[in-house]
Amino acid sequence: MLKDRKYTKYELVSALTQRAKQLFAGDDPRVETKHSEKLSYIALKEYMQGLLDIESLLNEAKMIYTDQAVAFEDDEDDDNYAFDANEEDKQ
Numbered sequence: 001m002l003k004d005r006k007y008t009k010y011e012l013v014s015a016l017t018q019r020a021k022q023l024f025a026g027d028d029p030r031v032e033t034k035h036s037e038k039l040s041y042i043a044l045k046e047y048m049q050g051l052l053d054i055e056s057l058l059n060e061a062k063m064i065y066t067d068q069a070v071a072f073e074d075d076e077d078d079d080n081y082a083f084d085a086n087e088e089d090k091q
Contacts, residue, residue, distance in 0.1 A: 012047070015057035018064075019043035022033055 007015070020039040023029060029042050032050040046052050 011058055012054065014061050015052070015054045016040065016043040016047060018057045018061040019046065019052060068076075 017040070020043045023039045023042055029046070030043045031049060033042050033045075041050075047054075058083065
């Protein structure tokens with residue numbers, strides 16, 4: 001059933017999720033849509049019609065994930081610093 005066998009089903013889900021996020025952010029659909037269609041379904045229709053660049057969607061999703069991971073690590077450092085400051089106040 002997978003149209004393009006060079007990607008795993010997990011990669012396709014990730015790419016289509018990224019496309020749905022783009023649609024949510026305001027990108028125009030590349031297919032004819034009805035008002036009631038969900039963004040994930042529109043992304044799937046675009047994929048089935050061969051209108052998506054799966055590789056670029058995966059790269060964009062990976063960049064966002066990497067940026068979030070870095071931000072999370074930065075937040076952890078801030079939390080540890082705040083925890084250390086609280087420990088000093090108790091002494």
